[in-house]
Amino acid sequence: MKKVALLMAVLLALVMVLSGCGGNSGSSKQTEDKTAESTTSEGSENKTTESVKITLSAPEESYPKDLLDQLAEIYMDKNPGVTIETESFAGVPQIEYYKAKLATNDLPDVFFMNTLDSAFVDAGAYMELPQDIVDAAPSTKYNAYKGKYYQVMNNQQIAGMFYNKQMFSERGLSEPKTQDELTAICDKFVADGITPIVIGFKDAWVGDFFLHGFMLTTDVVFKNPDWEIQRLKGEVKYNSPEVIKVYEKFIDWRDKGYFGKGFMGLTYQQCEEMFATGKAAMFPMGNWFIGDLANLESNVDVGWFPFPTEDGSPGYLKALGNSFSVNAKTEHPEEVLAFYKWLTTDPEAVRITCERMSLIPDIKAAVEMNMDPLLQEIINKVQGMDGYIWTYAQWGDNAPPPGAYDYCVKISQDIAAGADIVSSLQKLDEEYDKLQATRE
Amino acid sequence: MHAKNFSQNKKLNLISFSFYGPALLVYILFTILPACFSFYYSLTDWNGISKEYNIVGIQNYIDIFTGERFLNAVKNTTIITIANVAIVNICAIFLAIALDNLRRAKSFYRSVFFTPQVLSPIIVSYMWSYMMSYSSGIINNILDFLKLGNLKQDWLGDPKVVMYSLIFILIWQGLGFYMVIYLANLQTIPNELIEACKIDGAGRVSQFKNLILPLLAPGVTTCVVLGTIMSVNTFDQIQALTGGGPGFRTETIVVSMVYEATRASRQGVASSQAVVLFIATAIVSLVMTKYLRKREVEY
Numbered sequence: 001m002k003k004v005a006l007l008m009a010v011l012l013a014l015v016m017v018l019s020g021c022g023g024n025s026g027s028s029k030q031t032e033d034k035t036a037e038s039t040t041s042e043g044s045e046n047k048t049t050e051s052v053k054i055t056l057s058a059p060e061e062s063y064p065k066d067l068l069d070q071l072a073e074i075y076m077d078k079n080p081g082v083t084i085e086t087e088s089f090a091g092v093p094q095i096e097y098y099k100a101k102l103a104t105n106d107l108p109d110v111f112f113m114n115t116l117d118s119a120f121v122d123a124g125a126y127m128e129l130p131q132d133i134v135d136a137a138p139s140t141k142y143n144a145y146k147g148k149y150y151q152v153m154n155n156q157q158i159a160g161m162f163y164n165k166q167m168f169s170e171r172g173l174s175e176p177k178t179q180d181e182l183t184a185i186c187d188k189f190v191a192d193g194i195t196p197i198v199i200g201f202k203d204a205w206v207g208d209f210f211l212h213g214f215m216l217t218t219d220v221v222f223k224n225p226d227w228e229i230q231r232l233k234g235e236v237k238y239n240s241p242e243v244i245k246v247y248e249k250f251i252d253w254r255d256k257g258y259f260g261k262g263f264m265g266l267t268y269q270q271c272e273e274m275f276a277t278g279k280a281a282m283f284p285m286g287n288w289f290i291g292d293l294a295n296l297e298s299n300v301d302v303g304w305f306p307f308p309t310e311d312g313s314p315g316y317l318k319a320l321g322n323s324f325s326v327n328a329k330t331e332h333p334e335e336v337l338a339f340y341k342w343l344t345t346d347p348e349a350v351r352i353t354c355e356r357m358s359l360i361p362d363i364k365a366a367v368e369m370n371m372d373p374l375l376q377e378i379i380n381k382v383q384g385m386d387g388y389i390w391t392y393a394q395w396g397d398n399a400p401p402p403g404a405y406d407y408c409v410k411i412s413q414d415i416a417a418g419a420d421i422v423s424s425l426q427k428l429d430e431e432y433d434k435l436q437a438t439r440e
Numbered sequence: 441m442h443a444k445n446f447s448q449n450k451k452l453n454l455i456s457f458s459f460y461g462p463a464l465l466v467y468i469l470f471t472i473l474p475a476c477f478s479f480y481y482s483l484t485d486w487n488g489i490s491k492e493y494n495i496v497g498i499q500n501y502i503d504i505f506t507g508e509r510f511l512n513a514v515k516n517t518t519i520i521t522i523a524n525v526a527i528v529n530i531c532a533i534f535l536a537i538a539l540d541n542l543r544r545a546k547s548f549y550r551s552v553f554f555t556p557q558v559l560s561p562i563i564v565s566y567m568w569s570y571m572m573s574y575s576s577g578i579i580n581n582i583l584d585f586l587k588l589g590n591l592k593q594d595w596l597g598d599p600k601v602v603m604y605s606l607i608f609i610l611i612w613q614g615l616g617f618y619m620v621i622y623l624a625n626l627q628t629i630p631n632e633l634i635e636a637c638k639i640d641g642a643g644r645v646s647q648f649k650n651l652i653l654p655l656l657a658p659g660v661t662t663c664v665v666l667g668t669i670m671s672v673n674t675f676d677q678i679q680a681l682t683g684g685g686p687g688f689r690t691e692t693i694v695v696s697m698v699y700e701a702t703r704a705s706r707q708g709v710a711s712s713q714a715v716v717l718f719i720a721t722a723i724v725s726l727v728m729t730k731y732l733r734k735r736e737v738e739y
Contacts (some may be wrong), residue, residue: 117707270573
């Protein structure tokens with residue numbers, strides 16, 4: 001009898017511990033459900049007993065929470081039976097964030113990733129998009145992966161040099177047409193103790209964007225637009241005279257002080273602030289910076305010119321902007337796809353997004369938006385020029401293997417910090433090939 | 441008689457199991473099992489999310505030991521661990537003795553030095569990241585104010601100084617923790633021994649060298665072993681402060697492991713690095729414990 005009592009005591013202790021572990025999650029789920037119900041009943045006059053809850057997630061830097069909320073509210077007003085819960089995150093790379101979500105079977109119904117990760121495709125995480133959605137945003141055809149579509153491409157992006165017009169006019173400088181003219185301008189600013197071009201490597205993508213996205217694309221990809229696709233196939237290498245020349249030029253510019261002092265420790269935000277407060281003359285960035293500029297409340301009169309080529313031949317840097325993906329395991333595929341279609345291809349949703357983020361809409365339907373004057377200036381300036389997709393912005397089958405971009409950024413940072421160019425590029429080639437082999 | 445003892449022992453075991461059993465179960469579920477899974481996955485080419493993978497044997501181990509990146513990470517981990525453990529322990533011993541000898545405000549200073557320990561490593565890292573910023577950080581601004589602008593550094597971006605900055609921050613945050621252990625250890629040294637030492641004419645240096653330091657050996661064992669394990673596994677601060685950069689200059693094994701698992705989608709490689717780290721940490725900890733225990737004196 002005593003043994004039975006003891007055994008019961010042991011079991012009771014175990015049950016109490018285990019129920020303690022699981023108690024919270026259970027109650028939180030209950031609360032979640034209740035919240036969802038009450039939100040639905042408050043947000044809609046037509047009270048429905050069965051509300052469809054859709055989770056919408058994006059990194060704050062790509063889609064600010066207030067924009068997600070605004071879009072969700074508009075959709076919920078139009079569709080009373082649907083509740084959209086928005087989720088925003090910052091400080092975590094999106095791949096890491098969604099990988100953890102996927103591993104714990106907690107992937108949101110609609111989520112934003114700025115790359116189509118083939119590992120996610122292989123894991124069956126993305127839902128294949130129906131043809132009507134693909135047709136509504138024609139640039140999506142560039143994002144085909146093994147003949148299927150998983151992410152809509154609904155905007156275009158242009159990168160170039162934002163510059164301080166007042167600083168230029170005070171020195172009698174005009175927009176450069178060649179890289180020699182650009183370096184002459186930089187020399188003048190260096191002589192005046194002003195940082196000519198602000199870049200940073202604390203957020204390493206910023207510096208890498210200038211080194212690869214601007215310099216490598218202009219000097220190499222402009223001459224061979226298939227260079228990245230050839231690199232994917234192993235037909236060209238980073239460790240080649242044409243690429244080494246680009247890196248040597250970058251180091252030469254660094255040594256001449258064109259990026260100022262302490263650029264290795266600058267974040268994206270600090271770069272923006274330096275430019276917006278007149279501490280730097282030029283900021284190489286994409287058109288999304290215009291949206292940030294509005295929040296910085298800057299008094300700087302900002303102009304823009306395309307990053308010049310060596311010989312002055314016209315051309316500009318562009319990329320196709322992607323949108324959200326759908327979780328293949330969503331509980332309500334029909335409703336989620338309807339929301340997804342609205343979110344990514346409806347003129348109203350795309351207009352709101354593009355106006356807020358200073359993006360250039362790229363869907364089949366006409367989008368009437370209040371274009372920022374600076375964005376309009378950029379579009380006008382590139383009219384008639386050939387656009388070239390900057391490095392690591394290829395999509396679908398042509399996208400670099402997962403992890404290659406991150407490694408490339410590391411290599412850029414290492415070289416900017418003084419590492420040997422040739423051996424670093426050799427390492428980059430080896431890692432790139434290894435990652436590509438993993439994907440195959 | 442024997443049967444009664446046996447029954448009593450069994451009963452005692454069952455009662456004690458009811459106390460430690462749940463904790464053991466949780467430990468097995470969330471620590472031991474994942475560690476075993478890690479070892480299994482280290483023999484595969486799993487990408488971390490896919491349902492399919494292949495067994496590749498020890499290929500991942502061959503790859504990491506023949507690759508420059510992992511060996512660089514091992515080097516950085518070793519430098520950070522040795523520097524951090526050595527400096528933080530020396531500083532903590534002297535700080536603990538200084539605080540122990542204080543007549544006033546002892547608890548106040550103890551709290552002051554311990555405060556960084558209770559802060560989240562991420563908060564501490566961001567705080568130092570702002571302070572060490574080249575353009576807007578308070579450290580460089582103070583140097584400018586003191587007309588010492590030539591001493592300004594890109595504390596977290598310059599490859600020549602970044603490792604020192606990182607180690608300094610780790611020491612700054614960890615110092616209070618070790619200090620408290622040494623303070624507790626100092627309380628165990630009987631006053632009679634110190635008085636006897638003084639009567640024998642020993643000066644402060646002699647007291648420290650011949651009495652206090654040998655009697656602090658249990659604290660040293662605890663702090664050195666704990667410090668080594670914690671330093672080897674440091675991730676938050678390095679990720680938030682430098683991300684392992686610039687380039688690979690401060691990339692440790694754990695940072696490299698996270699890159700492999702999350703960015704490069706090579707869970708197998710990441711797991712093999714985790715296994716190597718586990719084995720290395722276990723061996724180093726065991727050897728150190730055995731060696732340091734031998735040096736402990738009893739009175």
